[in-house]
Amino acid sequence: MNICGQGSRFTSARRTFSLLPLVRYYTPRRAVLYAPGDDSKKLHKALSLNVDCVAMDCEDGVAVNRKDAARTTITKLLAKGPVSTQTPEWSVRINSVDSGLCADDISSIFSGSVVPPTVLLPKVDVSEHLVWFANKLSTHLKGKNSDKKINLIIYIESAKAILNLPAICRTAKELSASKPVEPVALVFGSDDLCASIGVTRSEDATEVMYARQKLVLVAKAFHLQAIDMVHINFKDLESLKKQCQLGASLGYTGKQIIHPSQVQIVQELFLPSEKQVIWAQGLVAAFQEHQAAGKGAFVYQGHMIDMPLLRQAQNILQMSAAAKSSGHDSTKY
Ligand SMILES: CCC(=O)SCCNC(=O)CCNC(=O)[C@H](O)C(C)(C)COP(=O)(O)OP(=O)(O)OC[C@H]1O[C@@H](n2cnc3c(N)ncnc32)[C@H](O)[C@@H]1OP(=O)(O)O
Numbered sequence: 001m002n003i004c005g006q007g008s009r010f011t012s013a014r015r016t017f018s019l020l021p022l023v024r025y026y027t028p029r030r031a032v033l034y035a036p037g038d039d040s041k042k043l044h045k046a047l048s049l050n051v052d053c054v055a056m057d058c059e060d061g062v063a064v065n066r067k068d069a070a071r072t073t074i075t076k077l078l079a080k081g082p083v084s085t086q087t088p089e090w091s092v093r094i095n096s097v098d099s100g101l102c103a104d105d106i107s108s109i110f111s112g113s114v115v116p117p118t119v120l121l122p123k124v125d126v127s128e129h130l131v132w133f134a135n136k137l138s139t140h141l142k143g144k145n146s147d148k149k150i151n152l153i154i155y156i157e158s159a160k161a162i163l164n165l166p167a168i169c170r171t172a173k174e175l176s177a178s179k180p181v182e183p184v185a186l187v188f189g190s191d192d193l194c195a196s197i198g199v200t201r202s203e204d205a206t207e208v209m210y211a212r213q214k215l216v217l218v219a220k221a222f223h224l225q226a227i228d229m230v231h232i233n234f235k236d237l238e239s240l241k242k243q244c245q246l247g248a249s250l251g252y253t254g255k256q257i258i259h260p261s262q263v264q265i266v267q268e269l270f271l272p273s274e275k276q277v278i279w280a281q282g283l284v285a286a287f288q289e290h291q292a293a294g295k296g297a298f299v300y301q302g303h304m305i306d307m308p309l310l311r312q313a314q315n316i317l318q319m320s321a322a323a324k325s326s327g328h329d330s331t332k333y
C-alpha cells in the first residue's frame with residue numbers, strides 16, 4: 001500500500017479513510033525567482049539555475065519605459081524554448097489588469113508558437129480582474145490549437161484583495177471550467193500590501209501577519225499552493241532562513257525570491273527535512289499497527305497521536321515524495 005500516494009486509502013474496521021493531498025497535484029514552486037524581463041543576462045542566468053520556477057517579469061521589476069523591451073526579450077526567449085530538460089518552470093509576470101498594460105502584454109507574450117506554461121497575474125483585487133484576463137487570453141489563444149491550460153498564479157496584494165479573497169478564488173475555479181486557465185497558486189504580495197495599508201515593511205513583518213495567515217488558509221481551502229513574501233534584504237541570508245522557517249511553519253509551500261543567492265536556502269527550507277520525514281514514516285507505521293489493534297489514540301515519541309497527527313505526517317510524506325518524483329530533491333544542492 002502506498003500510504004503517501006495521491007488519494008490513497010486504507011481501511012480500518014469501522015471507516016475508510018481517504019488520504020487526499022492538500023493540493024490537487026504538485027509542481028514544486030518552492031523558490032520563484034524573478035528576473036527583470038528586459039535584462040537578457042539575468043533571464044539567461046535565472047534559467048540556468050537549479051530553481052523550481054523563474055518569473056520573467058514585465059511588472060514592477062521593469063521600468064515603465066522598458067515594458068516593450070521586456071515583452072520583446074521574453075518573447076524571443078520563449079521562441080527558443082527550454083535550454084535543457086533541467087530548465088525550471090517558465091513563467092511570466094504580466095502587468096495588472098488595472099495598469100492599462102495588460103492587453104499589450106498578453107498579445108505580445110502569447111503571440112508566438114511557444115507560450116509560457118504559467119502566467120503570474122499581479123494585483124488581483126476583485127473577481128472582475130480575473131474575468132477580464134481570462135476572456136482576453138481566451139480570445140487571444142483561439143485558433144492556436146492547444147487544449148493545454150495555462151497555469152494561473154494569482155497575486156493578492158491589497159487590503160481590498162484580502163477582503164475579496166474567497167470570492168476571487170471561487171471565480172478562478174469557475175473560470176477554469178470554460179477558459180484556458182487553471183488556477184494553481186496564490187502569491188502573497190506583502191510589499192504592495194504594505195503600500196496599500198499605509199505601513200512600511202519591518203524586518204519581522206508583524207504588520208502583515210494577519211493577511212499572511214489568511215492567505216494560506218484560503219489557498220488551502222481552494223487546494224491552491226501558497227507562495228510567501230519576498231525577502232528584500234537579500235544580502236542577509238540568516239534573516240532569510242528565519243523567514244523561510246516561519247513561512248513554511250504557517251503552511252506556505254514556497255517563496256518569491258529576487259537574487260540567485262537565495263535559491264538554495266529557500267528550496268531546502270520549503271522541503272520537509274530528513275528528520276521530519278523519519279518522524280512521519282515512524283508515525284504512519286505506528287498508526288497502522290495501533291489501528292489494527294483497535295486503538296485510535298496512542299503514544300509516539302512521548303506525544304499523544306490520533307487521526308489529525310496522522311494527516312500532518314501524511315502531508316510531510318506527500319510533499320517529500322512529490323518533490324523527489326519531480327526531480328527537485330534537496331539532496332541535489
Ligand atoms: C518586492 C516586490 C516585487 O515585485 S519583487 C520583484 C521585482 N524585483 C525584481 O525582479 C528584482 C530582481 N533582482 C535584481 O534585479 C537584482 O538581484 C538586484 C536586486 C537589482 C541586485 O542585482 P545586482 O547588483 O546585479 O546583484 P549582484 O551583483 O549581487 O549579482 C550577482 C550575479 O547574479 C546575477 N543576478 C542578480 N540578480 C539576479 C536575478 N534576479 N536573476 C538572475 N540573475 C541575477 C547578476 O547579474 C550577477 O551575475 P554575474 O555574476 O555578473 O554573472
Ligand SMILES: O=CC(=O)O
Pocket residue numbers: 122155157188189190191192193229230
Ligand atoms: O509583488 C510582490 C509584492 O510584494 O508586492
Ligand SMILES: [Mg+2]
Pocket residue numbers: 060122157189191192
Ligand atoms: Mg507586488
